[in-house]
Amino acid sequence: MAAPTAESDAKLVESKILVHRTVKLDGSEDSASESEVIEVTKFLTTPAIVSVSVPVKIVRNFQSIGLEVTVQLPCYKEEIDRGIELAYRIAKDRVFREIPAIQQSLTGVADSTSTAPG
DSSP: OOOOOHHHHOOOOOOEEEEEEEEESTTOSOEEEEEEEEEOOOOSSOOEEEEEEEEEEEEETTEEEEEEEEEEEEEOGGGHHHHHHHHHHHHHHHHHHHHHHHHHHHHHHHHHHHSSOO
């Protein structure tokens, strides 16, 4: 008989929850709703929390606009390095998705200030 190992003694616990989201815009009675089942991590011990912030600031014609995305991610203490990498990747990807809108907003602000009557 083989000696037990940590991996062979490990238990796989599936954790799924039903999430229902309702979005109301400007307090309107109309709303968008959706439900889905998502898999979640069920921690068997108190998890560590890693936190990563990715700020970006764009300056054009003395006007600036910025965005900061912070991701806080629970993980096991043994997985802190992987947790930091994952949190950074999530935050960075979100910032990069938002940059075109930020640049467009800044262009509109810079254009309106440069054409304002002096």
